[in-house]
Amino acid sequence: MxxxxxxxxxxxxxxxxxxxxxxxxxxxxxxxxxxxxxxxxxxxxxxxxxxxxxxxxxxxxxxxxxxxxxxxxxxxxxxxxxxxxxxxxxxxxxxxxxxxxxxxxxxxxxxxxxxxxxxxxxxxxxxxxxxxxxxxxxxxxxxxxxxxxxxxxxxxxxxxxxxxxxxxxxxxxxxxxxxxxxxxxxVDLNYYQYSRPSPGPVGFLMISRLINAKGIREYYEAAKQMKALFPEMRFKLIGADNDNVDAIDRSLYQALKSGEVLEYYGAVTDVRPYIKDAAVVVLPSYYGEGIPRSLMEAMAMGRAIITCDHVGCKETLNHGDLPSARFSNGILIPIKDTAALVAAMTHFRRHPEDIISFGINGRILAKEKFDxxxxxxxxxxxxxxx
Structure with a gap:
């Protein structure tokens, strides 16, 4: 027409x-x-x-x-x-x-x-x-x-x-x-291309502005607990620290920057190398999302996801023949629940085969729903x- x-x-x-x-x-x-x-x-x-x-x-x-x-x-x-x-x-x-x-x-x-x-x-x-x-x-x-x-x-x-x-x-x-x-x-599936996660210690990545409702503190606290149990695991965070009505407090910001618990890279112009280097992408958000961009990008590149049972976020999980908290491309957790986030992270350490299969399923869902x-x-x- x-x-x-x-x-x-x-x-x-x-x-x-x-x-x-x-x-x-x-x-x-x-x-x-x-x-x-x-x-x-x-x-x-x-x-x-x-x-x-x-x-x-x-x-x-x-x-x-x-x-x-x-x-x-x-x-x-x-x-x-x-x-x-x-x-x-x-x-x-x-x-x-x-x-x-x-x-x-x-x-x-x-x-x-x-x-x-x-x-x-x-x-x-x-x-x-x-x-x-x-x-x-x-x-x-x-x-x-x-x-x-x-x-x-x-x-x-x-x-x-x-x-x-x-x-x-x-x-x-x-x-x-x-x-x-x-x-x-x-998401542009030609730009965000599938790659198989590398074997070795499980690496987690969160992509988000540094605001409370995105679940920055929950991610930091979960990473802290996981590092105490599994020192070999890596946790990364990328995203801008900007002037926002809900910006994280400065003590948490300094803790992120210290590098003692996780690796914080600030704002980046290309997230693809960071997603490729990760096994699982995390967004424990209770913000009023549309559909989170970072999760769509992660799925397109074949990464398993962990996110919250919250508006927008839950749209990125595809129902499969799995227990209620698990889906065919990731794990859904309650909002503001650090213990549930730790449990989800632990699952992927104990079941690395799910990292691969969930990632493949995520790529399929990205093609069907988010292209x-x-x-x-x-x-x-x-x-x-x-």
Whole structure:
């Protein structure tokens, strides 16, 4: 089917994810449409060059996606308003929390004909336990309800069914709103290629920003217990330590950096060598995930996974002919349960054959459910269908 060439504005909260998470989708869209991205300052030259090479127009801002700043957010709203009035897009596609709220509200106000926000998880906004920060969750929910109020121009995309059900239950999204579910951002199976885990001591890897709800402390404590029992085992952690409302405390950060329990590498531009060097990838998250990118990448490369029975995370486990806590490609554990994480890690040390078989099954599931080409075909249909 041919589609009329449109002006599309993509709004996101991180320039680093543009090509890694949305690169294939952008490549497909730019073949038929005129694209502009509105994103925080691009610091990596290769990302800027890739976008420019594709013919994508770049507009940058100073958004702080994980920080509460009234002045910064108001300035962002004004910049967004001026951009939409100047470029007059036919379609606005915001993804991630702040861009979804602000992008949708401004696009509605400016009379944009098609607005397709995508919620890549709900973050802390429906699970914040800290009373001092709960007020922000309340404000955010009110703004989200206002943004997602039923409108003929609106189509909302979710990355798991639980988020859609929750927002309907909370009356934040109405039954009359056009809503769609896709299996995360997808993973490029040609880029994340299968490799058989190396024999030898079992190595574990966690890929995550250093925030509490991702389960950083649980991973650290489990690694500490495991190292005391099995000194030969290796535990690695990669991910940025950024300014976040839920950032880990500095004492834990210093413990990570010390290298006494695990190897912390900070943020990296290519996770593939680290996944290849690991036997099992761990994400003990109780964050409001969409579908965790790190687990999809691990599965694509043939790695067994350990993750929590929590929204988004549980979507990466495939049911097999195994006991209830075990699946054909990994082990599911309760949230905030270090003992269960230790038990899951111990299982893979005692049963190294599961590392191989679970990894193969994970690759198969990635092909069936998380292939970026399958997901992007659905995304293009949602975005382009008039």
């Amino acid at each position: 041919e589609h009329k060439r449109k002006k599309i504005l993509i709004i996101c909260n991180s320039s680093d994810t543009l090509m890694n998470f949305r690169g294939k989708l952008i490549e497909s869209l730019v073949l038929q449409h005129e694209l502009t991205v509105f994103c925080p300052l691009i610091t990596r030259l290769e990302i800027r060059n890739s976008l420019l090479k594709l013919g994508v127009m770049i507009e940058e801002n100073q958004l702080k996606p994980s920080k509460v700043s009234l002045f910064s957010d108001l300035n962002y709203l004004c910049e967004l308003y001026r951009l939409i009035k100047r470029t007059r897009p036919d379609l606005v596609f915001p993804y991630a929390f702040k861009p979804v709220i602000y992008g949708t509200l401004v696009a509605k106000y400016c009379g944009v004909k098609r607005i397709t926000p995508m919620l890549t998880g709900l973050g802390y906004n429906f699970s914040m336990d800290n009373p001092a920060k709960k007020w922000w969750s309340i404000v955010t929910r009110m703004l989200l309800k206002l943004a997602l109020r039923s409108d003929s121009a609106l189509r909302v995309i979710f990355q798991n069914k639980d988020d859609l059900k929750l927002l309907m239950h909370k009356h934040i999204i109405g039954k009359g709103t056009a809503a769609f579910v896709v299996n995360g951002s997808g 970026v080409n399958i997901i992007n075909a659905r995304m293009l249909h949602i975005l382009q269908d008039a």
